[in-house]
Amino acid sequence: MARLRFAFFVLPILRKKGSPIKKTPLYDRHVDLGGKIVPFAGYLLPVQYPTGVIAEHMAVRTAAGLFDVSHMGELVFTGPDALKNLNHMLTNDFTNMTDGQVRYSPMCNDAGGCVDDLIVYKVREGAYLVVVNAANKDKDAAWMAEHLFGDCKMEDISDTVAQVALQGPSSKEILLKLVGEEDLPKKYYSFIPQITVGGIQCLISRTGYTGESGYELYCAAGEGPALWDLLLETGKDLGLIPCGLGARDTLRLEAAMPLYGHELTDDVGPLEAGLDFAIKLNKDDFIGKAGLEGRLPLTRTRVGLEVTGRGIVREHQDVYIGDQLAGQTTSGTHAPFLGKAIAMAYLSPADAAVGTQVEVDVRGRRVPCKVVPLPFYKR
Amino acid sequence: MNTPDHLRYTKSHEWILFADDGTAKVGLTDHAQDALGDLVFVNLPQVGDALTCGEALGDVESVKAVSDVYSPVTGTVKAVNEDLLDTPEAINSDPYGAWLVEVENITDQEELLDAAAYQDHCAQED
Numbered sequence: 001m002a003r004l005r006f007a008f009f010v011l012p013i014l015r016k017k018g019s020p021i022k023k024t025p026l027y028d029r030h031v032d033l034g035g036k037i038v039p040f041a042g043y044l045l046p047v048q049y050p051t052g053v054i055a056e057h058m059a060v061r062t063a064a065g066l067f068d069v070s071h072m073g074e075l076v077f078t079g080p081d082a083l084k085n086l087n088h089m090l091t092n093d094f095t096n097m098t099d100g101q102v103r104y105s106p107m108c109n110d111a112g113g114c115v116d117d118l119i120v121y122k123v124r125e126g127a128y129l130v131v132v133n134a135a136n137k138d139k140d141a142a143w144m145a146e147h148l149f150g151d152c153k154m155e156d157i158s159d160t161v162a163q164v165a166l167q168g169p170s171s172k173e174i175l176l177k178l179v180g181e182e183d184l185p186k187k188y189y190s191f192i193p194q195i196t197v198g199g200i201q202c203l204i205s206r207t208g209y210t211g212e213s214g215y216e217l218y219c220a221a222g223e224g225p226a227l228w229d230l231l232l233e234t235g236k237d238l239g240l241i242p243c244g245l246g247a248r249d250t251l252r253l254e255a256a257m258p259l260y261g262h263e264l265t266d267d268v269g270p271l272e273a274g275l276d277f278a279i280k281l282n283k284d285d286f287i288g289k290a291g292l293e294g295r296l297p298l299t300r301t302r303v304g305l306e307v308t309g310r311g312i313v314r315e316h317q318d319v320y321i322g323d324q325l326a327g328q329t330t331s332g333t334h335a336p337f338l339g340k341a342i343a344m345a346y347l348s349p350a351d352a353a354v355g356t357q358v359e360v361d362v363r364g365r366r367v368p369c370k371v372v373p374l375p376f377y378k379r
Numbered sequence: 380m381n382t383p384d385h386l387r388y389t390k391s392h393e394w395i396l397f398a399d400d401g402t403a404k405v406g407l408t409d410h411a412q413d414a415l416g417d418l419v420f421v422n423l424p425q426v427g428d429a430l431t432c433g434e435a436l437g438d439v440e441s442v443k444a445v446s447d448v449y450s451p452v453t454g455t456v457k458a459v460n461e462d463l464l465d466t467p468e469a470i471n472s473d474p475y476g477a478w479l480v481e482v483e484n485i486t487d488q489e490e491l492l493d494a495a496a497y498q499d500h501c502a503q504e505d
Contacts, residue, residue, distance in 0.1 A: 036416075052471075053442040054417040246416070246443050310464075312420050312440045334419035334442055341420075363438075363445075 024070035025162045025224035033242055041135035043071040046244040056247035057336040060210050063239025064168035066231055067248055069209075069216065070224060073137030073158045075130045081150030082126050089147055089287055090120070091270060093280040097122040102189040102205055105278050106270035107140065108288025112295050114264040116140050117275075119207065121191055129203075131163075133260045147287060162224025166231060166240075167214030167251075169379075174235040175204075175215060184215070198230040209248065211255025211377055254335045256304060256344065256375035262315060262330040263302060263344055271295050272346060273302045274374070300327065300346040304376055305358065307341035309368035318361045319345050319369075326351050329360060335376060342376050343369070380501065381409040383475055388497035389489055391449045394475060402457055403485060404478040407439065407448065410501050412474045415441040418467040423459045423479060430454055430482060432489045437479065439470070448479060453487035456480050 022043050030037060035046025045068065048056060059065045077085060086094050092105035101122050107115040116136040121129040132140045141156050148154060166174065175184055175197075183195045184204065191205030200223045208214040219227050232240060249259070258264050258273050270279055271292055281289060307313055313332035318325055332343030343360070351358070356371040386394045392411035397403045412418065420440040430436050430450040438447050458481040463469060469477040492500060 047443065048416060052417045054419075250442060310420075311422070312445075314445070334440070336417075336442065 022071075024068055025221045026068040026070060026164075026228050029225055029228055030068065030242075030244075035242070035244060038245070040245055041071055041133070043134060045071060046242075048244040048246045049242050051241055053244070053246035053250060054336045056241060056243035057250050059239060059241045060168040060212050060214075060243060060247065060251055061337045062169070064166060064170040064174055064214075064235055064241075065210075065243035065247065066228070066235070066240055067165040067167065067243050068163075068228070069165050069248075070162045070221070071134035072163055073132040073134055073140065073156070074161050074163075074218070075132060075141060075144065076155045076157055077128045077130060077152060078126060078155075079150075079152035080126055081152040082128055084150060085148055085152045086120060086128060086130075087283060087286060088149070089144055090118075091279040091286065091288065091292070092120075093283045094120060094122070094128075095283075099124050100185070100190050100192065102191055102207055103278075104189075106264065106273075106275055107143070108269060108286075108292065109266060110288060110291050112269045112271065112288050112291030112293075113266045114260065114269050114273075115143050115266070116260055117258065117264055117270070121203075121205065123193055136260060160221050161218055162221045162227065163216060163218045164224070164228055164231065165208055165210075165214065165216045166235070167208045167210040167212050167243075168240075169213060170235070170238040170240065171212075171214040174231065174238055174240060177234050178230070179204075188213075197227065200227050200230070202227065209257055210251040211257065211375065212251070212379055249331075250333050250336055253331050253333055253342065253344070254337055254375070254377040256377075258302075259331060268300075268330075268346065269295065272298055272300050298349055301349050301352050302330075302374070303345055303347050303352045304372045304374040305329070305332075305343040305345055305360070305369040306372045306376075307343070307360075307367055307369050308357075311362050311365065311367040312341045313343040313360045313362060313367060313369065315343075317343075319347065320359045320361065320366065321351055321356070326358060338376060342372075344374075347371070380413070380498070381475070382494040382498055384494045386475065387451075387491040387493065388500075389449065389451045389491065390500055392501075393449060393451050395451045395488075395491065396478075401485060402481055402483045403452060403454075404481050405436070405448075405451060406478045407470055407474055408497070409474045411446075412471050415439065415444055415446060417442050418470045421463045421467045421470070421479065423461075423463070424456050426456050426458060428456045430456060430480075432487050439467070449489075450480075450482070451489045451491060452482055452485045454482040454485040457483040
């Protein structure tokens with residue numbers, strides 16, 4: 001046991017050499033709550049609390065869970081040319097967005113691989129909030145600064161913001177104890193910018209990374225702990241518990257949401273990942289358009305695998321069809337709500353039909369799996 | 380952390396309980412199950428397999444981690460706890476009841492710690 005072979009959240013590659021490890025504004029809360037703290041994307045964050053990953057996962061599927069996601073990066077784009085810049089740097093089209101809408105998008109490199117995936121909040125004409133992955137924040141900011149043009153400014157406000165995700169079917173009921181119905185964004189992927197929650201000014205969006213209904217709340221970094229305490233206290237009678245990175249990962253995996261560094265990389269782009277809904281090849285030229293078009297027809301595509309044999313498939317394991325190496329997994333786990341082992345992998349489109357029988361090499365042992373439709377879980 | 384006095388422990392966080400007939404049961408310690416988190420899969424040897432002390436006898440997986448389980452003794456597998464194949468979470472809820480294997484024909488053993496020495500060892504690792 002001392003020679004723990006893979007601890008999936010202690011990934012040294014995500015820890016940038018030379019940069020000091022940071023704490024989120026909620027770090028002391030995680031320690032006080034007994035969280036198991038690990039380095040993740042340059043931050044010290046809880047992988048789980050004493051309740052454990054499974055209980056935290058189930059709380060989000062059946063009641064509610066609260067996550068510290070303050071490590072996410074926040075970039076603000078302002079100026080008359082902000083929209084043109086976003087349309088040029090990102091694959092989605094933001095032209096018809098209304099104030100208060102949120103839109104997901106990959107950000108491609110020239111080759112049609114992925115720099116990051118992110119969400120864009122339209123605050124008003126000429127003012128957008130862009131939320132990016134923590135591990136990519138500096139890379140994204142540098143990439144975007146390099147490609148900025150016209151009258152548009154970019155500002156990194158990450159260190160001034162605390163962000164928590166309240167996720168699960170009871171999320172709305174919990175928030176309604178603190179704010180009015182009209183204060184909550186009604187549609188999935190919409191937000192309200194200035195809502196006072198227990199005296200704390202918040203931006204509330206109906207977004208999340210769990211496949212469950214829920215909200216994400218942004219506030220000033222210094223008010224993060226008070227917001228965290230208020231939400232936990234308000235929600236505890238409705239089953240709300242704090243949740244760590246472990247449950248965040250198993251939840252997004254069940255919902256088949258891609259994770260940068262796994263399903264998306266510099267090399268593997270959004271077309272292979274099946275994110276066509278967020279790629280607008282018909283809009284004006286944008287970074288990566290030619291690269292994306294050059295990838296068609298695709299040579300590999302993202303599939304879901306369900307383990308039919310015994311074992312648990314993890315990331316970076318080879319997938320075989322007979323003796324033929326057919327691809328590699330990108331994520332895999334025991335899915336707590338579904339009660340079975342699942343994985344995502346890249347296979348040739350010819351091998352990707354639902355029902356295809358494959359085997360995954362799990363540390364030298366061939367584990368039978370079959371291709372299943374994505375997402376694994378849909379509420 | 381629970382470390383019953385009647386057991387012996389390895390530095391790699393297995394426990395062993397010797398019976399009067401020369402056989403022994405092996406499991407994972409409370410510290411081990413806590414460090415691993417919710418266990419969801421165990422891979423055990425088969426009855427009759429030869430075990431060598433200090434070498435892996437199988438592995439266990441939690442939601443987030445994989446770990447080998449090392450045999451504290453050299454011997455042969457007399458029995459495996461097949462109930463764990465369906466209920467690996469029993470290792471979390473009852474680590475000292477949820478034995479993994481029973482070993483017979485024991486000819487060698489690793490350096491084993493008593494409860495106090497094992498607690499000291501865990502404290503040093505943390």
